[in-house]
Structures are given as structure tokens and as C-alpha cells.
Amino acid sequence: MTKSELISEIAERSGLAKSDVEKCMKEFEGVVHEVVAKGEEKLTMPGFLSFEQTMRSARTGRNPQTGETIQVPASKAVKVTAGSKLKASAKGA
Template sequence: MAISRSDLVSALAEKAGTTKTEADAVLSALSDVLLDSVGKGEKVSIPGILSVERVSRAARTGRNPSTGETIEIPAGFGVKVSAGSKLKAAAK
């Protein structure tokens, strides 16, 4: 089961002892920082929790699954998210 944004905001507000409005503003700010930093190619790390970084993907040849036709896929970027030690331990 996935946790929704409103559930996350409620949990953050409760843990931080703040209002839901303030917790929502902090979550929005975190999203903005992640998007801006990864867009610039900077790695964002929250020690023990996770790290997020932009990775390069080389150009490659692919295949259209419907027709079997080969296609050229241009080089581009992807996002790599790595779990930190505390997050991995919580998943056990």
C-alpha cells in the first residue's frame, strides 16, 4: 500500500509538532530543491536515507515490440535513486 501526499504531510506535521500547512510547505520546498538540483546534474544526499542523482544514458539501438522494427534511441538522462543504510535496515 502506498502512502499518499496528504498522509505524508499529516505524518510529518505530527512528528515535527507543526501544522499541516507548514509541513506541506516544507515538503514542497524539498521537492523544488530535488528537481532543481537533479536538473543541474547535482547529486542530492540525505545521509542514511537516500541519494538522488542524474545519470547519462548512451545512445542505443532498440526494437519496437509491436512491429519488431529496430529504432535508434538517442542519448539522454535518467535519475538514479539509491537507498541509504537506515532505509535498507527499515525494510527488513
């Protein structure tokens, strides 16, 4: 399902205008971006998803083409975790 299909589906189910649903989705994305960028807290939607910033430590890697050992610097990443209800839906429960 694409983002536009999701917006259409939510608009149809909720009775809201597509433009209102799209605005809401954009604001939701903005909030998630801000929370993850700050890295101070975790955004949690119980049973559905959680978003948080994580740190990857520096490590030694290997170039797959040459086999040469390289140093991979520490970096920040985002972690998205599925909640229990979403996991149950995926299992068909």
C-alpha cells in the same frame, strides 16, 4: 501512503501545522528538482536517499509490436538510490 497522508503524519509527530509541513515539503521538492536539473552534483541524505542526474547512452532498441530495430537517442535520467538505513528498514532490521 499519499502525500497528504505523509504531511498529516509529519505534522502530528512534530507538532507543526500541516501548512508549515506542506511548505517544507514543497521547498524540499524544489531543491531536489534544481539539483537534478543542473546535474552538477548529487543530493545525498546519508542512510536515507540520494538523488542524481545520469546520462543514458544512445542504443539500438526493438519495437515489441513489430520487431523492427530502432535507434534510441541518448537522454538524461534521474537516479534515486536507497541508503543503508532505509535498506535495513525494508529488510526488517
